[in-house]
Amino acid sequence: MTVPRVPPILFAHRGAMARERENTLPAFVLALRLGATGLESDAWVTADGVVVLDHDGVVGPRFRRRPIAQVPRSELPAHIPSLAELYASCGSDFELSLDVKDPAAFAPVVAAVRAGGDPSRTWLCHSSLPVVTGWRAQAGDVRLVDSTRVSRMEDGMRRRARTLAERGIDAINLHWLDWSPIYVDLAHEAGVHAFGWDAQSPSSIDRLLSTGVDALYGNHVDRLVAAAARLS
Template sequence: MNPPILFGHRGARGHAQENTIESFELALRLGATGLETDAWRTRDGVVVLDHDGEVGSRLRRRSISDVDAKDLPSHIPSLAELCRMLGSAHLSIDIKDPLAFSEVCSTLEEEGCSPEKIWLCHPDLEIVSSWRPQTRANLVHSTRYSKIAPQFESHAATLSSRGITAFNMPASEWSGGLIALYHRFSILCFAWNVQYTEAAKPLVSAGVDALYGDYVDRLVDVLHTD
């Protein structure tokens, strides 16, 4: 993709409380062309956005899956709320609870989100592969170099054959050679944990297709500096 998608990680996490409507709104104002978040399903079947999937005090932690949506802290938004403010931006969702997948897809469809701008992510290749028949959205295998090495060509071929759109790794683990390899199989290359402009420039030059970072202003700077 040229230019690459600029995903605000959990919104504008470097400037505001993560995974809140305020953080998502700020990320878009700063120039993000995509938003990243984490999805869980409540006990009553509502998809909500939170990284850890637990609420309550340290001594009384509860899984979001054991709590009704109305009883969650007020800062935790629903996926539907995020969809309504998304506009033309891309949306990358880490589906932390695979059991939430059906509700995620239903919510996205009900809110009229464009499948081509939705990126559904999971670290387990078998799980993300199982989603292909059930959605027209883009699917992303998110993992680390050590989980794939040295079988990168085989991995790229597998992603292609299973209809997986993109491979997401930490920015520090990508190289120009790996990007070229995955592109040869028509797999997009996404880089997460991009926190500094200087670290991102070589990735953009090598053709990376998306950047995820806490500081959206720094991501934007990558595209506007020589």
């Protein structure tokens, strides 16, 4: 049985992207200043092994774009921060959710987290359950998240939650429309945290909060903070 997180984590999706350029240090700094208790981004590794934060994972002009994995850190656009620079600017006293879309980047990301952050407050996400399951065998100190949709779960919510608990996966992340109080209870009964993403409008944030989820992801930090204050 998992004890619900009260208050839930308020993840600023790509930082305070409604006010600053997404996935930049100013966006991350502002998000925490506005009251976010967590930051979210996508993590990639450059050709020379530096973990950086960017959404698409590709850079360069149109028709000549290259994967970040093929580009050295020195050739990336200046606005793309490294994970080490995030810690230097923001510290590590917050929850950090990172989508690691390239499974090969997992080990370097974990190493960077251990070097500058707090593994116990770091949630590494992927949309493939087999991939996330394999990650647990590689690292026991970071948090792992199964990012999916109810429509993709052939086993159903009850069985999926139990499977995650058996495999040591810490949370399941669903679109806010997928969550209901019953589904949250099933996750908690199995010992898994319930995360909800894409909560943007005040009504969607309020609805998601009412289900009892442990974390919300949104672009509008002020709306997340205001809704959490109303709930409390």
